[in-house]
Amino acid sequence: MTDGVTYNPVMPGELDRRWSSQAAQMSALMKSLSSAPTGGLPSVAVGPARTFLASWEKIALQAKTSSEVYADELRETGVSYENLDAEVARRMAALGGGAV
Amino acid sequence: MTTTINIPAVIDPVDRPEGDPAGSESLATSLLSGAVRLTEFSEEALLLAESKWYWAGKAAEAYGDHAKNFAQNHQPMGETLKRVARGVDVFADQLRTLQSDHTTISSDITSYHRERADLITDVNLAGEVAEAEIAALQERARALTNRRAGITTDITDLQRRVTENEQFLVQLFTGADTAAEASSPTGGISALALGAIGRKPSAADGPKAMNAWWNSLTEAERDALIAAYPDQLGSADGLPASARDAANRLRLDADLAELEMKERDGTLLPEEKQRLANARATRTALEHADGYVVPGTDDRPGGQLWLYDPDAFGGDGRVAIAVGDLDTADDVSVQVPGIRTEMDDAPGGVDEATRLYESARYNGDGSSVATMFWLGYDTPAGDLLEWGEVPSEDRAADGGARLAAAVDGLRASRAHDPAHMTAIGHSYGSTTTSYAATDHGLAVDDIALIGSPGTGPADHASDFSVGADHVYDGRNSRDFVAFLGDEGWVRKDQFFDTGLGMDPSSEDFGAHRFQAESPQRGWGPNFDDHSRYYDRDSESLYNLGRIVDGHGDDTNSAPQSYDPWWGDPVDPEWDRDPTSGEAGRSKTGLTP
Amino acid sequence: MGAVGLLAFLLSGCSPVPSNPRAVLEAKAAAIDSATQDVLDSLHAAGLDDATAKGHVDGCQSEPTPGVSYRAGISAKAGSDLAGAFDALVEQLGASGWKPTDAYRDVKIDPAKPMGRFVRDDITLDVATGGASSGGVWYGADEMQLGVTIKDYCVRVPDGGYISKVEDLAKDILPRS
Numbered sequence: 001m002t003d004g005v006t007y008n009p010v011m012p013g014e015l016d017r018r019w020s021s022q023a024a025q026m027s028a029l030m031k032s033l034s035s036a037p038t039g040g041l042p043s044v045a046v047g048p049a050r051t052f053l054a055s056w057e058k059i060a061l062q063a064k065t066s067s068e069v070y071a072d073e074l075r076e077t078g079v080s081y082e083n084l085d086a087e088v089a090r091r092m093a094a095l096g097g098g099a100v
Numbered sequence: 101m102t103t104t105i106n107i108p109a110v111i112d113p114v115d116r117p118e119g120d121p122a123g124s125e126s127l128a129t130s131l132l133s134g135a136v137r138l139t140e141f142s143e144e145a146l147l148l149a150e151s152k153w154y155w156a157g158k159a160a161e162a163y164g165d166h167a168k169n170f171a172q173n174h175q176p177m178g179e180t181l182k183r184v185a186r187g188v189d190v191f192a193d194q195l196r197t198l199q200s201d202h203t204t205i206s207s208d209i210t211s212y213h214r215e216r217a218d219l220i221t222d223v224n225l226a227g228e229v230a231e232a233e234i235a236a237l238q239e240r241a242r243a244l245t246n247r248r249a250g251i252t253t254d255i256t257d258l259q260r261r262v263t264e265n266e267q268f269l270v271q272l273f274t275g276a277d278t279a280a281e282a283s284s285p286t287g288g289i290s291a292l293a294l295g296a297i298g299r300k301p302s303a304a305d306g307p308k309a310m311n312a313w314w315n316s317l318t319e320a321e322r323d324a325l326i327a328a329y330p331d332q333l334g335s336a337d338g339l340p341a342s343a344r345d346a347a348n349r350l351r352l353d354a355d356l357a358e359l360e361m362k363e364r365d366g367t368l369l370p371e372e373k374q375r376l377a378n379a380r381a382t383r384t385a386l387e388h389a390d391g392y393v394v395p396g397t398d399d400r401p402g403g404q405l406w407l408y409d410p411d412a413f414g415g416d417g418r419v420a421i422a423v424g425d426l427d428t429a430d431d432v433s434v435q436v437p438g439i440r441t442e443m444d445d446a447p448g449g450v451d452e453a454t455r456l457y458e459s460a461r462y463n464g465d466g467s468s469v470a471t472m473f474w475l476g477y478d479t480p481a482g483d484l485l486e487w488g489e490v491p492s493e494d495r496a497a498d499g500g501a502r503l504a505a506a507v508d509g510l511r512a513s514r515a516h517d518p519a520h521m522t523a524i525g526h527s528y529g530s531t532t533t534s535y536a537a538t539d540h541g542l543a544v545d546d547i548a549l550i551g552s553p554g555t556g557p558a559d560h561a562s563d564f565s566v567g568a569d570h571v572y573d574g575r576n577s578r579d580f581v582a583f584l585g586d587e588g589w590v591r592k593d594q595f596f597d598t599g600l601g602m603d604p605s606s607e608d609f610g611a612h613r614f615q616a617e618s619p620q621r622g623w624g625p626n627f628d629d630h631s632r633y634y635d636r637d638s639e640s641l642y643n644l645g646r647i648v649d650g651h652g653d654d655t656n657s658a659p660q661s662y663d664p665w666w667g668d669p670v671d672p673e674w675d676r677d678p679t680s681g682e683a684g685r686s687k688t689g690l691t692p
Numbered sequence: 693m694g695a696v697g698l699l700a701f702l703l704s705g706c707s708p709v710p711s712n713p714r715a716v717l718e719a720k721a722a723a724i725d726s727a728t729q730d731v732l733d734s735l736h737a738a739g740l741d742d743a744t745a746k747g748h749v750d751g752c753q754s755e756p757t758p759g760v761s762y763r764a765g766i767s768a769k770a771g772s773d774l775a776g777a778f779d780a781l782v783e784q785l786g787a788s789g790w791k792p793t794d795a796y797r798d799v800k801i802d803p804a805k806p807m808g809r810f811v812r813d814d815i816t817l818d819v820a821t822g823g824a825s826s827g828g829v830w831y832g833a834d835e836m837q838l839g840v841t842i843k844d845y846c847v848r849v850p851d852g853g854y855i856s857k858v859e860d861l862a863k864d865i866l867p868r869s
Contacts, residue, residue, distance in 0.1 A: 018148055022141055029137050036130045040123015040192075045269045049127075052184075052273035056134075059177065059279055063141065066170060070148075074163075377852075384856045395748060395765060396837070397826045440756035440851065447853035448758050451751035458826070466828020526754060620846065628707055628846075631753035635846070636763075681818055681839065683799050683807070690824055690831060691765045691839035 019071035026064035033057045065091050105223050105237050107216065108245040111209050114255050117198045117262045124192035129357075131185035136358045139178030140367070145171035176283050180276050183288030186350050187272040187327035193346065194265045194323055201258055208251050216244060264320045268292075272327075293328035296321045303336065307505075307512035310338030326350070334408055337509025341404050341426035348405040352386070355379045355410065371415075378410035378417040378443040385446035385473075389423050392454045394461060396690030401425070401457060403450070406472060407506075410443060413478040417443025423453045424470030426510065431460060431469045432519040433648045434510075434544070436503060438527025438551070439491065441479045449473035452634040456524075459645025459688035467649065470519075477502045480528055493535075493600060496528060496556055500535025504542045511543050520650045522546040526633060527581055531556045531600045537564035548572040548647050550616065550633040550640060553584040554600025561604070561611040572647055572655065574616035574640045575605035577673040578629035605671075607662040614647075614655040615685070616640035617678035637681035641688045656685055709848045713760065714858055717847045721747060721762040721861055727815045728764040728840050732867040734788055735768050738780035740836065743768035745865035751855045752846040759846035760858050764865055766838040774821040777836060778806040781819065785810055790817060814843035 033056050038049045069087050149167035219240050226237065268290065275281060276288045286294060296317055301309040314322070322343065326333060330347035333339060359376040362368040368376065382405070389403025407420035426432055433456065437449060453471040460469045477499030480491035503523070511518065521544040525533030530552035536542040538558040542565045549555070552573065561568035575582045585603025602609045616639055618632045633640040643655040659672040679686045710716045728745050735743050745766040753759040770777035782792070795809035805822035818839040823832025849855070 015148060018144065022144060022148075025137055025141050029134050029141075032130055032134050032137075036134075037123060037126050040120035040125070040127060041269070042118035042266050044118075044266050045273065048270050048273035048277070052277040055277040055279070056181065056282070059282055060138075063174060070167065381853050384853060388856075388859075394826055395746075396767065397829065397831055399827050399829075437755055442851070444852040445755050445758070447856050448751050448755065451855055452754060455750065461827040463825055464827065466825075468827075527756075620844070627757050628753060631755070631757045634754055635752050636750050637841075679795075681809075681841070682796060683820070685799075690826060691767075691818060691820060691837040 015074045016071045019067050019074065023064045023067035023071065026060045026067060029060040030057050030064065033060060061095075062088075062092065065095075103234055105234075105241050106245070107220060107223070107241055108248045110216070111212060111248060111251060111255075113209070114202060114205060114258070116202050117195060117258075117265075119195050121192040121196040121199070124188055124195065128185045128188040128192065131181055131188065132354060132357045133361065135178050135181035135185055136361050137178075138174070138181055139358070140362070140365075142171055142174040142178060145174060173283050176285050176287060180282050180284070180287030182354060183328055184272050184276050186330065186354070187288065187290070187324075188269070189350060189353075190323045190327040190346070191265060191269040191272070194261075198258065198262055198265060201254075205251065205254050205258060208254070212244070212247055212251060215240075215247075219244060261319065265323070268320060268323060289328040290324045292321050293324035296325050297329055297332070300332070307338030307509040308515075310336050310509075311512045311515070314339050314343065337505060338512040339509075340513045341406055341422065341510075344406055345404040348408040349386075352379060352382055352405065352408055356383060374415040374417075375410045378415070378419075381444040381446045382408060382410070382419055382421075385419075385421050385450040388447060389421050389450050389453070392423060392457075394458050394689070399461065401470070404470075404472075407474070407476055416478060418476050419443050419446050420472055420474040420476055420506075421446065421450050421453070422470050422472035423450065423457045424468065426470045426472065426519075427514055428468065428517075429470035429519055430467035431522070431648055431650055432510065433460070433469075433471045433522040433524060434474045434503070434507065435471065436474055436477075436499075436523065436525040436529035436533050437479065438525075438529040439480050441475055441529075443475065446473070446475070449475065455634055455636050455641060455688065456644060456648060458636075459641045460648040462645065462687070462689050464645070464649040465651070467520075469648065471648065474503070474506065476506055477532060491528065493531065493556055496531040496600070497535050497539075499529075499532035500537075500542075500556070501540055503532060503536040504540030507536075507543050520545050522548065522648050524548045524550065524644060524648075525552070526550045527630065528553065528600075530604070534558050534564070534601065534604075537566065541565045546570045546572065546647055546650075546652055548574065548644055549604045549611070550574040550644070551576065551579050551581055551630050552604050553581045554586065554602060555604050555609065556601045559602055559609075561609055568610055569612075570652065571604070571611040572643075572652060573604040573609075573611040573613045574633055574643060575603075575613065575661070575671075575673070576616050576618060576621060576629045576632060576640070577671045578621040578623075578625050580625040580627055581630045583625055603661065605658075605661050606669075607660040609660075611660075612652065612655065613658045613660050614640070614643035615658045615673070615676075616643070617673055617676060619678045619680050621678060637686055637688050639679060639686040642686045645688060707757075707848055709850055713847050713849045713854065717749075717760055717762055717858055717861065720842050720845070720847065723815065724762055724764050724840050724842055725863075725865055727812070727817070728766065728865050729868045730788060731766060731785075731817060731838060731840065732865075734781060734784035735766070735836075736867070737784045738777065740768045740770060740777060740781065743867075745867075747861065747863045747865050749855070749859050749862045753848075755851070757848065758851065758854065759848045760855050761845040761847065762842075762861060763845070764840040766836075766840070767832060768836045768838070769834060770821060770836040771834060774834075774836070775804055775806055778808075778819065778821050781836065782808065785817070788812075816841050816843070 033053050036053055038046055041049055066088050149164055149171050223237055271290055281287050301313055326346050330350045333347040334344055334351055356379050359372055386403050386405055393400045401424040404422040404426055406422055407418055409418040412418040450473055453473045456471045457469055478495050480495055523533050523544045530549035531554055534556040537547055547566050561571040564571050604611045605613045618638055621629050646654045661671040663669040681687050743766055747764045750761050752761040790810040790812045793809045793811055807820040810817045820837045823835055
């Protein structure tokens with residue numbers, strides 16, 4: 001790294017582990033949203049419910065991907081964080097079909 | 101000559117309100133656990149953003165800023181999802197009511213059609229009949245026409261409510277289905293609720309104002325408010341018990357979902373452990389109240405969670421659970437417990453409430469009853485048992501104000517249909533009740549004090565708001581705590597630091613003393629006999645039941661204790677043979 | 693009663709909490725269940741076969757010295773001659789060691805709806821006929837209703853809603869087969 005940096009060599013592993021765990025949380029959320037039971041709703045609400053669940057699944061997916069990117073970036077110290085948004089966008093696009 | 105008799109038309113069948121309440125509730129549960137996950141995620145994200153202790157430098161700063169932004173963006177999302185979950189729950193509850201109303205209307209239609217068919221038959225068979233018979237047929241037709249109008253109104257009303265309920269549900273989803281809405285601080289709050297909450301009075305304006313506000317709202321607004329703002333409604337004095345119950349159950353479910361998930365994940369903080377224990381005790385107690393059936397009968401009164409405040413008093417908690425319906429019961433009682441009672445004792449308190457309910461109904465006048473275990477004040481920790489220290493009256497004074505406010509809230513919530521109300525104070529709770537009745541105009545009709553260590557500021561039963569004739573006392577002659585009250589023997593400042601007032605079983609106090617002995621009583625004063633007043637098939641529970649049922653004049657009297665100038669105080673009940681399970685004296689329920 | 697006496701009472705305090713309250717309650721429940729089955733046998737011998745028995749768990753004693761208790765209740769169809777059914781049962785109870793007591797001596801008993809209390813060892817049996825009302829509804833007009841309780845029924849338990857730990861002891865009590 002440049003410019004007077006100090007870092008704790010334990011740090012990357014710790015943050016990486018926790019961000020990975022965050023990603024797993026969001027994975028679980030995605031799963032529960034995708035299988036959320038809408039059978040009990042009146043027909044007029046089924047469409048809006050499905051749209052709602054799909055949107056939140058996307059929110060969870062973005063959160064999961066961001067968490068993975070944080071984990072990756074932190075694992076390799078010496079990477080510029082200005083690239084984070086680009087990295088997230090790239091990964092989302094790479095997931096294809098409805099990811100954006 | 102022909103006469104026309106106008107028979108009203110048939111009524112078309114009505115569609116059953118769509119949807120399955122239980123199925124909707126499982127969606128709500130699923131969304132709620134998702135919300136908990138999201139909240140935990142954002143809390144952890146905030147912690148991870150502050151990693152300055154790990155490393156410093158430009159890259160660290162850039163990471164920190166980026167991650168903090170990320171965390172803050174996700175922070176409101178958990179709340180939004182939680183609100184939607186609660187809204188779905190409220191929808192399900194309302195759907196259940198609407199489907200039940202639909203069943204009632206359908207059977208009304210069936211019986212209308214039957215009567216109509218009978219009338220048509222009779223008209224067709226009529227042939228040559230007299231004036232009187234024609235008039236009778238016309239009268240039936242008129243009555244049937246009115247009935248049809250009534251049923252049609254009910255149908256229109258039902259359809260409007262179904263539409264409102266469905267619109268509420270749809271708008272829950274459409275109002276929170278974009279990222280922007282998800283991360284808004286008012287995400288998941290319907291426009292109806294946002295509009296209505298602005299007009300909510302503050303608690304300081306009093307329960308009548310709160311009740312007036314609630315009455316001014318439409319059913320749809322009320323449902324929306326319960327879903328969006330349960331924390332503000334669960335303890336709002338003046339609101340009907342059904343609204344508080346709905347709000348508090350949502351809050352309880354949310355606490356359990358969140359804390360049990362944290363427990364499973366191993367992330368429960370030490371300060372959250374007590375909150376979880378309190379929530380669990382509430383759930384257990386509420387299930388007991390909901391499922392209770394009076395033994396030997398088919399009477400199932402149901403439960404209401406009137407107060408739920410698990411963090412109060414440093415974790416001791418406040419809770420109140422009723423057996424029966426506080427909004428409609430003819431007779432309502434509030435039971436105020438004593439020392440050492442805390443929120444995790446709620447299951448025992450509710451069990452007492454069920455036994456009191458049974459006793460009030462047993463051989464009663466048939467009036468409906470609701471008995472409420474009320475732990476709304478900070479009970480002393482019970483040093484009395486360990487160190488012989490009588491607790492100070494501070495908590496009773498504070499508790500008295502709270503009790504009076506709670507009763508004012510109950511009164512204001514049904515001013516048009518007042519109940520006969522009784523307050524029952526046990527042990528230190530009796531001192532609390534005494535403060536409420538002497539200094540705060542406790543607005544009940546009858547007061548019973550049991551196992552009382554003293555009546556606080558009152559010297560005589562006439563000092564109480566209800567008047568001397570409506571004050572009752574039960575004292576087990578072996579109840580150690582009851583010896584602490586003044587009656588010429590132990591006075592304030594004599595042996596202990598402070599006393600707690602007059603003994604209400606004494607002649608000097610002038611209350612109606614009722615029989616409260618137990619065949620289990622010890623040889624001398626002890627603490628077990630301090631706690632037998634709610635025991636099933638006991639003299640005390642029998643008499644308390646009569647008082648709650650509005651028949652205090654039908655209790656079995658006991659002579660008051662007195663203090664002759666020449667010797668020690670005398671309790672005439674000491675030598676009487678106690679009874680239990682005896683009809684008319686100490687039988688409090690059907691035997692099976 | 694002087695100051696010294698007061699202190700002595702303070703120290704005698706309350707009955708202690710057993711180390712395993714559930715076990716103590718279970719033992720009492722077993723004794724009650726057994727006696728209940730004996731009573732079902734007596735009912736059968738008296739010609740009253742249509743009987744159901746339930747064991748109930750109740751709380752007893754309030755905070756700060758809470759407890760739990762167990763009791764059993766039986767309802768038996770007795771037809772229109774309640775007094776006859778009662779007498780037939782009393783005979784059987786006597787034959788199996790139950791002793792009548794003079795409870796209810798102060799109660800005005802309707803001879804067409806007799807009642808009585810019997811004891812055997814430390815079990816008490818209350819017998820009532822003709823039912824009673826609850827909430828304005830009459831239950832058991834053609835029934836005999838019996839309650840089985842035990843001496844020292846209240847088992848002390850620790851604070852904190854212990855009753856929920858023993859609620860499962862409630863049961864339907866079946867006759868000995």
